[in-house]
Amino acid sequence: QVQMVQSGAEVKKPGASVKVSCKVSGYTLTGLSMHWVRQAPGKGLEWMGGFDPEEGETIYAQKFQGRLSMTEDTSTDTAYMELSSLRSEDTAVYYCARYYDVLSGSRFDPWGQGTLVSVSS
Amino acid sequence: EIVLTQSPGTLSLSPGERATLSCRASQSVRSSYLAWYQQKPGQAPRLLIYGASSRAIGIPDRFSGSGSGTDFTLTISRLEPEDFAVYYCQQSGTSPHTFGQGTKLEIK
Numbered sequence: 001q002v003q004m005v006q007s008g009a010e011v012k013k014p015g016a017s018v019k020v021s022c023k024v025s026g027y028t029l030t031g032l033s034m035h036w037v038r039q040a041p042g043k044g045l046e047w048m049g050g051f052d053p054e055e056g057e058t059i060y061a062q063k064f065q066g067r068l069s070m071t072e073d074t075s076t077d078t079a080y081m082e083l084s085s086l087r088s089e090d091t092a093v094y095y096c097a098r099y100y101d102v103l104s105g106s107r108f109d110p111w112g113q114g115t116l117v118s119v120s121s
Numbered sequence: 122e123i124v125l126t127q128s129p130g131t132l133s134l135s136p137g138e139r140a141t142l143s144c145r146a147s148q149s150v151r152s153s154y155l156a157w158y159q160q161k162p163g164q165a166p167r168l169l170i171y172g173a174s175s176r177a178i179g180i181p182d183r184f185s186g187s188g189s190g191t192d193f194t195l196t197i198s199r200l201e202p203e204d205f206a207v208y209y210c211q212q213s214g215t216s217p218h219t220f221g222q223g224t225k226l227e228i229k
Contacts, residue, residue: 035218050218105155108166114165
């Protein structure tokens with residue numbers, strides 16, 4: 001079955017960029033729609049963006065437009081999420097999750113284990 | 122953007138009791154695009170229900186989902202100690218994908 005393993009925790013200064021990886025096993029990345037969701041400490045889940053199979057392109061939540069980039073390296077089955085111009089409010093656990101959209105119902109499953117990104121001066 | 126409002130914010134119950142969690146959408150959501158997740162402290166969310174009422178693989182049958190349009194419900198028929206966690210509803214029918222703010226199910 002599909003499994004995802006994410007890179008380790010990061011500590012960044014305000015204004016810097018962070019790049020989090022999500023390595024897929026049990027399937028090839030080209031056959032998946034990978035999305036990213038984040039969770040600030042003690043808060044709920046926030047969708048950031050991901051590959052839309054209907055549109056055939058990556059879509060981003062409006063609030064991250066211009067500083068979020070999602071890429072893939074199909075040779076290593078690894079997805080990447082890069083967030084730039086970091087601020088303290090970006091401190092969160094970042095999750096990759098496969099988006100599965102079929103007639104029976106769409107869902108995010110499975111999820112990576114999460115990567116804590118801390119932004120502090 | 123479709124806003125999902127979950128209620129109650131916190132639900133205090135005892136093992137063996139029945140839990141009913143609500144998710145109300147600001148606009149109609151196609152049932153096939155409504156899912157429920159469980160999250161325990163320090164863990165990633167786990168898929169419970171998709172298509173509003175289909176249980177994910179490995180999810181016990183005490184978990185059930187129902188609803189349509191703007192009102193959806195997650196029911197846990199008889200609470201087990203491991204069911205105390207935070208539960209989120211989520212919709213994918215209209216971009217952007219959105220999550221409810223969560224319901225914390227705690228032991229009374």
